[in-house]
Amino acid sequence: MAEPSREAWITGIGILSCLGEGPAAHWQRLMEGNPAAHAKTIGPYVVHLTGPVDFDKQIPKRGDQRQMELWQRIGTYAAGLALESAGVKGNADLLAKTDMIVAAGSGERDLAVDAAILTGLPKAENPAAFLNERLMNDLRPTLFLAQLSNLLAGNISIVHGVTGSSRTFMGEEAAGVDAVRIALARILAGQGELALVGGGHNGERKDLLAQYDFNGYLLKGAYRPVWERAPGGGFAAASLGAFLVVEERAHAEQRGAKPLARLTAALSDRCDRKPGAVRQTLRGLWEKIAPSLAPGHHAVFSGASGAEPATGEERAFLAELRVAVRAPGSYVGHAPEPQFVINIALATLALSHGALYPGDGGIEKNMGSTLRQVVVTGVGHWRGEGLALVEAPNMKGMTG
Amino acid sequence: MTGTHDKAGRPIVVVTGMGIVTSLGVGREDNWRKLTAGESGIRPISRFATDGLKTRIAGTVDFVNVEPFCGPSLCERIGEMAAQEAVSESGIGTRGRFPGPLFVAVPPNEVEWPQRQELAALVRANDAFDYDDILRTASTGAFKKYGPRFLFASIADRLAETFGTQGSPISVTTACASGASAIQLGVEAIRRGESDAALCVGTDGTVNPETLIRFSLLSALSTQNDPAQAAAKPFSKNRDGFVMAEGAAALVLESLAAAKARGAKILGVIAGCGEAADSFHRTRSSPDGKPIIASVRNAIADAGLAPDDIGYINAHGTGTPENDKMEYLGVASVLGERTKDVPVSSNKSMIGHTLSAAGTVEAVFTLLTLAHQRIPPTINYHVPDPAIALDVVPNEARDAKLAHALSNSFGFGGQNVSVVMSREAA
Numbered sequence: 001m002a003e004p005s006r007e008a009w010i011t012g013i014g015i016l017s018c019l020g021e022g023p024a025a026h027w028q029r030l031m032e033g034n035p036a037a038h039a040k041t042i043g044p045y046v047v048h049l050t051g052p053v054d055f056d057k058q059i060p061k062r063g064d065q066r067q068m069e070l071w072q073r074i075g076t077y078a079a080g081l082a083l084e085s086a087g088v089k090g091n092a093d094l095l096a097k098t099d100m101i102v103a104a105g106s107g108e109r110d111l112a113v114d115a116a117i118l119t120g121l122p123k124a125e126n127p128a129a130f131l132n133e134r135l136m137n138d139l140r141p142t143l144f145l146a147q148l149s150n151l152l153a154g155n156i157s158i159v160h161g162v163t164g165s166s167r168t169f170m171g172e173e174a175a176g177v178d179a180v181r182i183a184l185a186r187i188l189a190g191q192g193e194l195a196l197v198g199g200g201h202n203g204e205r206k207d208l209l210a211q212y213d214f215n216g217y218l219l220k221g222a223y224r225p226v227w228e229r230a231p232g233g234g235f236a237a238a239s240l241g242a243f244l245v246v247e248e249r250a251h252a253e254q255r256g257a258k259p260l261a262r263l264t265a266a267l268s269d270r271c272d273r274k275p276g277a278v279r280q281t282l283r284g285l286w287e288k289i290a291p292s293l294a295p296g297h298h299a300v301f302s303g304a305s306g307a308e309p310a311t312g313e314e315r316a317f318l319a320e321l322r323v324a325v326r327a328p329g330s331y332v333g334h335a336p337e338p339q340f341v342i343n344i345a346l347a348t349l350a351l352s353h354g355a356l357y358p359g360d361g362g363i364e365k366n367m368g369s370t371l372r373q374v375v376v377t378g379v380g381h382w383r384g385e386g387l388a389l390v391e392a393p394n395m396k397g398m399t400g
Numbered sequence: 401m402t403g404t405h406d407k408a409g410r411p412i413v414v415v416t417g418m419g420i421v422t423s424l425g426v427g428r429e430d431n432w433r434k435l436t437a438g439e440s441g442i443r444p445i446s447r448f449a450t451d452g453l454k455t456r457i458a459g460t461v462d463f464v465n466v467e468p469f470c471g472p473s474l475c476e477r478i479g480e481m482a483a484q485e486a487v488s489e490s491g492i493g494t495r496g497r498f499p500g501p502l503f504v505a506v507p508p509n510e511v512e513w514p515q516r517q518e519l520a521a522l523v524r525a526n527d528a529f530d531y532d533d534i535l536r537t538a539s540t541g542a543f544k545k546y547g548p549r550f551l552f553a554s555i556a557d558r559l560a561e562t563f564g565t566q567g568s569p570i571s572v573t574t575a576c577a578s579g580a581s582a583i584q585l586g587v588e589a590i591r592r593g594e595s596d597a598a599l600c601v602g603t604d605g606t607v608n609p610e611t612l613i614r615f616s617l618l619s620a621l622s623t624q625n626d627p628a629q630a631a632a633k634p635f636s637k638n639r640d641g642f643v644m645a646e647g648a649a650a651l652v653l654e655s656l657a658a659a660k661a662r663g664a665k666i667l668g669v670i671a672g673c674g675e676a677a678d679s680f681h682r683t684r685s686s687p688d689g690k691p692i693i694a695s696v697r698n699a700i701a702d703a704g705l706a707p708d709d710i711g712y713i714n715a716h717g718t719g720t721p722e723n724d725k726m727e728y729l730g731v732a733s734v735l736g737e738r739t740k741d742v743p744v745s746s747n748k749s750m751i752g753h754t755l756s757a758a759g760t761v762e763a764v765f766t767l768l769t770l771a772h773q774r775i776p777p778t779i780n781y782h783v784p785d786p787a788i789a790l791d792v793v794p795n796e797a798r799d800a801k802l803a804h805a806l807s808n809s810f811g812f813g814g815q816n817v818s819v820v821m822s823r824e825a826a
């Protein structure tokens with residue numbers, strides 16, 4: 001049961017995306033207001049990729065880097081930024097009680113090995129024996145570890161020394177929402193004091209693009225902001241990493257850590273995605289946080305991906321609310337597992353400025369007053385709905 | 401104490417339903433009978449050709465059919481069978497509505513070789529092709545049926561639909577500790593008062609050429625193929641690796657108060673959970689055993705017990721040279737002088753390593769051990785390892801008086817989770 005005296009602060013954020021690394025770079029690009037500038041294409045697909053990253057800065061041992069595929073390097077890098085931002089990095093006592101929840105997909109395949117096997121199989125005299133022989137000889141033993149879903153968390157333990165606990169949730173967007181939800185619930189209930197929560201994603205994996213394109217979930221052709229992709233629609237896969245350090249207030253105060261924001265709610269739900277179900281589910285979640293909202297001072301950071309019909313339904317729901325909305329996915333693209341986390345991090349950033357970045361002139365209207373609260377939504381491309389409430393640190397006592 | 405809360409003031413979490421599927425068979429009765437008879441479910445692999453492979457045995461669940469066959473479909477099916485048994489036994493909720501959240505331990509999910517070959521065949525490239533050809537085919541919509549199937553959320557989502565669990569189902573992976581993590585998540589949710597009940601499932605049906613070869617390339621598997629039943633030799637001096645296996649298990653967890661209120665039969669207590677992450681190496685434990693020791697100690701402390709209260713340990717006991725040595729170090733460090741007097745057995749000697757499901761499968765067996773006051777053996781124990789001075793309950797089951805038992809689960813990536821179970825609420 002949540003103890004009323006407990007409060008969760010966000011004391012660190014670590015973000016790496018096509019907009020750059022860290023809060024300043026992200027805010028600058030968002031303020032520039034040119035989301036199309038950060039998109040690229042792979043074949044027919046629109047994607048958002050990180051620029052060159054000096055991984056040595058957060059993953060000093062080259063041996064560690066070699067044991068990781070790109071999604072793990074991105075995630076481990078972002079986790080390091082978050083720990084640094086919270087003043088936890090390198091502090092063995094704090095790291096030993098840091099509870100980690102990672103939202104992960106799985107790792108990259110060796111595309112060259114796959115392609116060579118698929119080329120050879122039809123001509124092989126004994127296809128099954130050929131498959132076995134090629135896999136035995138061509139798969140790198142360490143590739144398995146670079147693929148395993150929980151090895152992003154494993155690498156964060158090794159590289160940054162996080163050893164309190166380590167849990168990995170899988171399951172696309174819902175994994176990210178539930179990672180934040182469980183981390184927050186544990187802190188409010190006194191099951192933990194300090195949490196590292198987030199994930200990493202590689203948006204240029206062709207095996208993953210194929211997976212998502214089985215059902216036409218990807219954006220093809222020219223770049224369009226997430227709200228302008230219907231009919232058809234689709235998400236622009238992203239390479240990005242995002243982590244938060246979430247900490248109980250008294251624990252943070254004791255070590256002199258400052259709140260970047262307060263995380264006051266994280267909720268999730270599941271619906272069957274029949275027409276209207278997303279809208280109804282979001283409405284149900286919204287009603288739970290509505291009593292905490294300060295009229296005129298809150299906005300929505302939507303996790304809309306651009307995949308339809310999910311984004312269309314979310315748009316219809318948000319239009320009912322008459323609040324200022326932003327969809328950071330237009331800028332950073334969409335990375336199923338860590339998307340909710342990067343949006344919470346960007347919401348934290350906006351709260352620190354007390355203002356939103358410029359909107360698109362359509363559904364993304366301007367806001368006349370100081371920004372004090374951000375509701376972050378997460379609506380998965382196939383499943384998973386969630387909300388988080390992020391508040392400016394000085395909001396205590398204003399929300400009743 | 402006759403109350404419904406533990407010494408720390410938290411709701412006591414009890415088990416009111418259990419279900420299980422392993423290579424030994426379907427259901428609790430069949431599994432328990434064979435397990436305590438020392439039967440092995442390990443056999444030569446018949447699902448696919450094993451030409452050229454060093455390891456040609458596994459504990460596959462071949463008697464459950466799914467069409468078309470693929471790992472996630474088998475995971476879903478056996479997970480559903482185990483959950484059905486557990487939910488039916490507990491009598492909780494109503495048909496299609498389980499009054500609590502779902503936590504599912506699942507293996508990483510990806511397109512497998514048969515589907516990849518199907519995609520490739522559709523491309524009809526004359527000679528060499530690459531992933532761009534596959535992308536061309538994927539985008540035609542010809543493989544719509546595989547879309548959700550190979551999403552990570554799909555197994556949990558379908559189980560949530562079938563059993564009508566509440567809220568967003570969580571798919572958890574902590575490698576070979578996943579099944580224990582699923583139980584821990586359920587226990588924590590009930591202790592937080594979020595729900596009076598939780599459905600915790602672990603499932604793994606992923607024995608296929610590539611998964612086998614991946615473990616083989618890490619030298620993790622036994623290569624003593626003949627006879628198959630003798631390959632898994634936990635704690636023996638001649639142990640040479642684990643045997644991959646499939647299985648699923650499910651637990652209905654409830655607060656003691658809720659279980660009592662509806663007059664449910666209480667099958668056992670999840671008294672405490674502990675965990676610790678290891679930062680030493682991707683596949684090896686810290687040589688000082690500290691994370692394993694911390695995991696075990698945390699679980700015992702969380703249960704409000706002392707090491708002296710533990711009467712039996714259901715070991716992770718994979719049968720790899722490294723695991724068994726490190727588990728012994730961890731157990732001995734916590735138990736001290738009592739080490740040689742506390743029976744420690746490994747179910748994996750009979751059912752193999754059910755990987756993502758193992759923590760849940762072995763929790764069910766531990767609860768059955770407490771309920772029947774009978775310890776399943778460690779079979780294939782003929783060459784003791786002098787470096788591991790444990791009473792491994794060699795080769796034959798044994799009756800015992802047990803109040804509290806510990807189950808360990810360790811996984812690649814530094815995962816260590818321990819669960820303490822009790823026969824009755826303290």
